[in-house]
Amino acid sequence: MHACSDSTCSDSACTDSLDDPLTDFDPRHYTFDGAEKHVFVSGRGPAVVVLAEMPGISPHVARFARWVRQAGFSVYLPSLFGVDGAWPLAEEGLAVLRRACISAEFHALAGRGASPVTAWLRALARQALAECGGPGVGAVGMCFTGNFALSMMLEPAVLAAVLAQPSLPLDDAGAVESSAEELAAIRRRLEREGLCVLAYRFEGDRHCRAERFSAYRESLGERFVGQVLPDSAANTDPPPFFRDVVASPHSVLTAHLIDATGEPTLRARDEVLAFLRQRLTAARPADKEFTA
Template sequence: MIDHLPTIPGFTLAPHRHLGETRAVYRRGHGPAVIVMSEIPGITPQVATFATTLADAGFSVWMPQLFGTPLQPITLPYLTRSVLRICISKEFSVLAANQSSPIVDWLRALAREAHEACGGPGVGAVGMCLTGNFGLAMMLDAPVIAPVLSQPSLPVPVPGRRDALHVSPKELAAAHDKIDQHGARILGLRFHGDPLCAPSRFERLRREFGDAFEGIEIDACHGNREGFGTPHSVLTTHLIDEAGQPTRAALDRTLAFLREQLVT
C-alpha cells in the first residue's frame, strides 16, 4: 500500500497496522517521539520541512499519511479536492463539537507504538488545522503529554461551535488527568483574524486548562504573504523562517516546549 507514495528525502517509509487499518508512516530522527499530523491538503513540502526541523532538533518524527498526496504543492483545485474527500470520509467528523474524529483511535495506537520504540516520559503530538485538536484527544489512552494545537479548526466554525474543542467529555477529563498526574502541558498557535480558528476557541482552552495551556496568537501582518491564502498555518505555509519574525519565534517556542516536556 506504500508503493505508490513518493519518498521524502531523509525519511523512511513503512506501513503501520493498528485496529485493522494499515497506513503509511514517514519517519526520521532519533530521540523522544513526536507524531506530526499534516494539515489540509496533506503532507505539503512545507509540512515536510517542519517535520525535518523537528528531527534535526533531536526528535523521532512519526508522520502518518492521512490524506492528500505527499509533497504535492498547494493549489486551489488540490485543496478543494482534499476538503471534499475529508467531508465525506467516515474517519473525520468535521462538524462534531463534543467528540473527536474516528481516526484519532488509530493515532492513539500509533502514539503507543512510538513511545514503546523511543522511550522517554511520553510522546508529543503536533496537529495543524483539520488535525489541530487531535493531540488533545490523544491524551486519552495514549502517552501524549505534549500536544501542540496549531490553528485547530475543528469543528468547522459555524455559529454556536466557534469555541468547541472537538473532544468528548471523556477525552477532556483525560487531558486534565494527564496535566495533574503526569505534568502534561498544551501549546496552542494561531493568527489573529483567522476565520477557521476563532479567538473564542483559545479563550475556551484558557478557561478549561488555566496555566497548563499556553496560547500564542500572532498578528496576521506577520504571516508569510507569499504563502497560499490568508495567514493561517503558523508552522508551515505562513511561516517566515527568519530571526526576529513572530512566526519563527512560535516555531522556536514549539521546539522548546517539546524539549521541556519530553527530554529528560
C-alpha cells in the same frame, strides 16, 4: 527550485518541481485495529508524531518535520489525507478537504466528538515509544488535525501536545472537537501530571478564531497555554491553497511561517521545539510549568 516566479502558475511541470519527494524519510506501514496507514519516519531520539494540516503532507509540513528531526527527535509523519509531498494547489486541496469532511475517520462538524482516527494515532504513539524509547512521545497537530494532538493526550505515552491553529469543528467557531467527557479526562491528567498544552493561532484567522481558544481555556484552565500572533507576522505569499481557499493568516508553523531571524513565526517554531525538548528529553519535576 521552481522555474516560474508566478505563484498562480498551474502548469503541471511547473508545480511538480515544487513537490517534495520525501526521500529522506523511511516509508513504513503500520496497522492498528485492522486499519493500515502509511507513515514517514526519520531521525533519532524520542518520538514526535507530526500531523499534517490540510491538504496533506506538503513541502512546508515536511520542512517542519525536518526541523523537529534536527532538534534531536524521531519524527513520525502519518499520511492521513491528500497526496504525500504535493505542493498545495487550490482546486486539488479543496477536493481533499471535501473528501475528508465526509470520511468516517474524521468528525469535521460540531457535536460528533473527537475524530475516530485519533484512536489509531494513540496506538501509533504507543508503537513509537516502543521503537524509540525515552520518557514519552510528543504530538503536533495542525489545522484540521490540530485537536487530534489533544485527543492523543488520552494515551499515557503522549507527554507533550501542540495545537497549531486547531480548526475543527468547521461549523462552530466557539466549539472544541473533543467531547466534554474527553476534555474533562484530559484536564484531570494534565493537572495530575503537571502537564500543559501549547497552542498557536493568528489573530485574524478565519478558521481558528478567538472563540475557540476561549473554549479551550474554559475546558482546560491554566493547562492551556495559547499564543496569538499578529496577522502582520504571516507570510504574504503562501501556496495557492492557502492564498485562495484558506484566505487568511493561518498556518503558524508551515505555510505562513517566515523563516528569518526575529520573525514571530520563527520564534513560535523555536518555542515548540523547546517545549518538546523539555517534555521529552529532560528530567522534569511533575509540577513544573512550561512558559513560552
